[in-house]
Amino acid sequence: MDEAEKNRLRWRSRRGLLELDLVFSRFLQHEFDSLSDAEFEIYQDLLLLPDNDLLDLVDGKTESKDERFVPMLARLRSWNNDKKQQ
Amino acid sequence: MAKLAKRTFDAVVVGAGGAGLRAALQLSEAGLKTAVLSKVFPTRSHTVAAQGGVSASLGNSEPDHWHWHMYDTVKGSDWLGDQDAIEFMCRAAPQAVIELEHFGMPFDRNDDGTIYQRPFGGHMSNFGEKPVRRACAAADRTGHAMLHALYQRNVRANTQFFVEWMALDMIRDAEGKVLGVIAMEMETAEIVIFQAKATLFATGGAGRIYYSSTNAFINTGDGLGMAARAGIPLEDMEFWQFHPTGVAGAGVLITEGVRGEGGILRNASGERFMERYAPVAKDLASRDVVSRAMVTEINEGRGCGAGKDHVLLDITHLDPEVIKHRLPGIREISIKFAGVDPIKAPIPVVPTCHYQMGGIPTNYHGEVVVPDGAGNHVVVPGFYAAGEVACASVHGANRLGTNSLLDLLVFGKSAGDSLIKYVKGEVRSMPEIPQSEIDRTLARVDRLNNQTNGVEVNDARLAMQRTMQAHCGVFRFKDMLKQGVEKILEVEKMVQKTQIKDKSKVFNTARIEALELDNLIEVAKATMISAEARTESRGAHVRDDAPDTPATPNGRDDANWLKHTLWHREGNKLEYKPVNLTPLTVETIELKARSY
Ligand SMILES: Cc1cc2nc3c(=O)[nH]c(=O)nc-3n(C[C@H](O)[C@H](O)[C@H](O)COP(=O)(O)OP(=O)(O)OC[C@H]3O[C@@H](n4cnc5c(N)ncnc54)[C@H](O)[C@@H]3O)c2cc1C
Numbered sequence: 174m175d176e177a178e179k180n181r182l183r184w185r186s187r188r189g190l191l192e193l194d195l196v197f198s199r200f201l202q203h204e205f206d207s208l209s210d211a212e213f214e215i216y217q218d219l220l221l222l223p224d225n226d227l228l229d230l231v232d233g234k235t236e237s238k239d240e241r242f243v244p245m246l247a248r249l250r251s252w253n254n255d256k257k258q259q
Numbered sequence: 260m261a262k263l264a265k266r267t268f269d270a271v272v273v274g275a276g277g278a279g280l281r282a283a284l285q286l287s288e289a290g291l292k293t294a295v296l297s298k299v300f301p302t303r304s305h306t307v308a309a310q311g312g313v314s315a316s317l318g319n320s321e322p323d324h325w326h327w328h329m330y331d332t333v334k335g336s337d338w339l340g341d342q343d344a345i346e347f348m349c350r351a352a353p354q355a356v357i358e359l360e361h362f363g364m365p366f367d368r369n370d371d372g373t374i375y376q377r378p379f380g381g382h383m384s385n386f387g388e389k390p391v392r393r394a395c396a397a398a399d400r401t402g403h404a405m406l407h408a409l410y411q412r413n414v415r416a417n418t419q420f421f422v423e424w425m426a427l428d429m430i431r432d433a434e435g436k437v438l439g440v441i442a443m444e445m446e447t448a449e450i451v452i453f454q455a456k457a458t459l460f461a462t463g464g465a466g467r468i469y470y471s472s473t474n475a476f477i478n479t480g481d482g483l484g485m486a487a488r489a490g491i492p493l494e495d496m497e498f499w500q501f502h503p504t505g506v507a508g509a510g511v512l513i514t515e516g517v518r519g520e521g522g523i524l525r526n527a528s529g530e531r532f533m534e535r536y537a538p539v540a541k542d543l544a545s546r547d548v549v550s551r552a553m554v555t556e557i558n559e560g561r562g563c564g565a566g567k568d569h570v571l572l573d574i575t576h577l578d579p580e581v582i583k584h585r586l587p588g589i590r591e592i593s594i595k596f597a598g599v600d601p602i603k604a605p606i607p608v609v610p611t612c613h614y615q616m617g618g619i620p621t622n623y624h625g626e627v628v629v630p631d632g633a634g635n636h637v638v639v640p641g642f643y644a645a646g647e648v649a650c651a652s653v654h655g656a657n658r659l660g661t662n663s664l665l666d667l668l669v670f671g672k673s674a675g676d677s678l679i680k681y682v683k684g685e686v687r688s689m690p691e692i693p694q695s696e697i698d699r700t701l702a703r704v705d706r707l708n709n710q711t712n713g714v715e716v717n718d719a720r721l722a723m724q725r726t727m728q729a730h731c732g733v734f735r736f737k738d739m740l741k742q743g744v745e746k747i748l749e750v751e752k753m754v755q756k757t758q759i760k761d762k763s764k765v766f767n768t769a770r771i772e773a774l775e776l777d778n779l780i781e782v783a784k785a786t787m788i789s790a791e792a793r794t795e796s797r798g799a800h801v802r803d804d805a806p807d808t809p810a811t812p813n814g815r816d817d818a819n820w821l822k823h824t825l826w827h828r829e830g831n832k833l834e835y836k837p838v839n840l841t842p843l844t845v846e847t848i849e850l851k852a853r854s855y
Contacts, residue, residue, distance in 0.1 A: 177765035
């Protein structure tokens with residue numbers, strides 16, 4: 174994935190909920206750049222979800238029916254549990 | 260001379276949160292060719308974060324009346340709210356909520372099918388007697404459901420959305436009339452003129468001026484920055500609501516609904532301390548009262564935890580089923596951000612910056628009004644504002660919970676109606692765009708693109724946030740404010756020299772964040788300078804040096820300070836305008852010391 178596409182995803186990781194901003198900003202800082210092209214696509218699709226649904230998934234309150242999302246959500250959840258301040 | 264591509268509309272709305280969408284719907288349904296610009300997809304606007312609900316005196320669970328709602332709002336505002344605007348809003352509330360229900364909003368319901376209502380801080384029956392159920396919610400997704408319903412309606416009404424566009428500046432002609440905005444498409448970095456017969460700002464708040472905030476990163480006060488740069492003063496910017504219950508450390512909000520359902524605040528010794536500060540309303544007193552009580556507990560050494568720096572919100576006595584059903588998101592938030600399961604242990608909380616009461620000065624028609632230099636307040640032709648960016652002023656010195664979503668609906672609609680009248684009645688032609696306005700924006704962008712040996716955006720932003728937090732927080736001190744003014748003007752110099760390494764065009768977040776910081780700093784200056792000057796305590800503005808005397812109860816000095824602040828960017832000049840104490844149809848709600 175080229176830099177321009179990555180930047181698009183960086184912007185789309187800005188959400189309407191602080192909870193998600195906190196998780197995504199840590200993820201962007203530490204993991205995002207090392208994703209494979211296939212993983213970028215999954216991340217991109219995940220970002221299409223409404224904020225509340227996404228938060229429920231990231232919180233582990235719901236589970237995704239889409240198999241592809243499961244490993245990505247696990248990675249995001251690990252940033253969620255990190256209580257470091259942004 | 261730089262030329263820019265131009266698009267023309269009857270109306271341009273900047274912002275697609277609750278206020279922008281409600282306004283746009285009004286415009287499109289009246290047949291106006293309407294463009295809505297948003298930095299993010301509309302349903303991701305910050306309104307999505309609102310969980311608690313929207314207030315209206317529907318009286319579905321017990322008797323209620325708009326006049327009681329009005330009384331609560333005036334009292335909540337610590338008498339700084341304009342009583343004409345407050346009457347207008349509270350009377351319009353039931354209809355606004357029912358209209359939203361008809362738009363498809365899935366409100367929680369009672370068994371008889373009416374909208375379920377819950378109690379919320381500051382909402383009382385019979386002129387302050389006892390808490391009343393006035394908040395209408397859609398589970399913990401009130402804001403999302405509202406955005407969704409309004410967005411769908413707008414699509415049907417043919418509103419044209421420009422998503423991932425960032426407005427950079429507003430355009431005014433020599434007489435001050437507003438001719439549209441200059442905006443940047445994030446995808447291409449192309450800068451385009453959106454010319455319109457009228458322009459409406461609904462860009463939301465600027466809570467990111469503080470280090471600890473419940474607001475998402477997107478709340479950068481762009482509308483305020485644009486207005487300030489275009490010579491529009493900002494009203495009452497010293498008044499920021501600190502939400503009593505942000506999760507200690509993270510800032511993430513625990514809704515007041517938790518206290519509505521029976522949550523209790525406790526100090527280090529487990530005492531329910533709100534009983535001392537607000538014997539009647541207790542934990543459901545108005546936000547500023549609760550925040551102040553919490554900070555007093557902490558300052559006097561009764562805070563909890565190793566640092567004694569927070570208090571506890573206890574819901575362990577509630578039925579776990581109530582927690583799961585009525586407060587579903589809360590348990591997750593607490594587990595994830597505080598590491599505590601609230602069914603088993605209380606949640607650590609601190610007052611956290613939450614809501615901006617001030618903003619672009621408007622009347623209750625949503626028209627922007629400014630002083631004309633001769634002692635009058637006149638409308639700015641072609642300019643409207645609604646929502647958190649605007650100051651109508653219904654929230655005065657302190658907003659009641661659930662009154663913001665109501666504000667979006669009521670003033671989104673009324674601003675829309677005023678705009679329609681103006682466009683259909685008064686606008687004859689689309690004037691030339693002054694080149695100087697275009698150059699003003701391009702110079703700012705070029706400065707950023709060409710800056711070398713400058714300051715990193717993150718460093719400047721952090722300096723601003725820390726300065727605001729330390730010098731202009733929940734409790735304010737004379738000397739700290741004075742130093743704060745000096746410091747924030749220093750930070751402004753940093754912001755004027757921000758640099759970006761990445762000069763790429765497509766979704767350059769570094770550039771976007773630098774441009775956002777240009778707006779945040781205007782809000783920070785307005786806040787600090789207005790706060791330093793106001794030497795009383797009122798609502799959310801609490802000064803250590805404002806004595807509590809019979810003439811100045813709780814430090815509120817009506818003889819000298821019952822007036823709105825107007826901050827002008829030019830020279831950081833302050834002026835004041837009277838509070839409107841005359842409602843539309845009922846009698847003035849007379850000044851009283853505030854107690855809950
Ligand atoms: C956590 C939280 C919970 C809350 N809960 C409640 C509640 O229960 N009840 C209640 O009444 N209030 C609540 N509030 C307050 C309320 O949610 C907000 O005041 C309100 O949603 C603001 O709506 P708005 O339409 O003014 O702006 P927003 O919803 O913030 O929308 C702003 C819009 O402007 C756009 N925008 C901004 N700048 C630009 C630009 N330069 N160019 C283009 N577009 C731009 C954004 O993309 C967005 O679409 C809560 C606030 C928070 C933080």
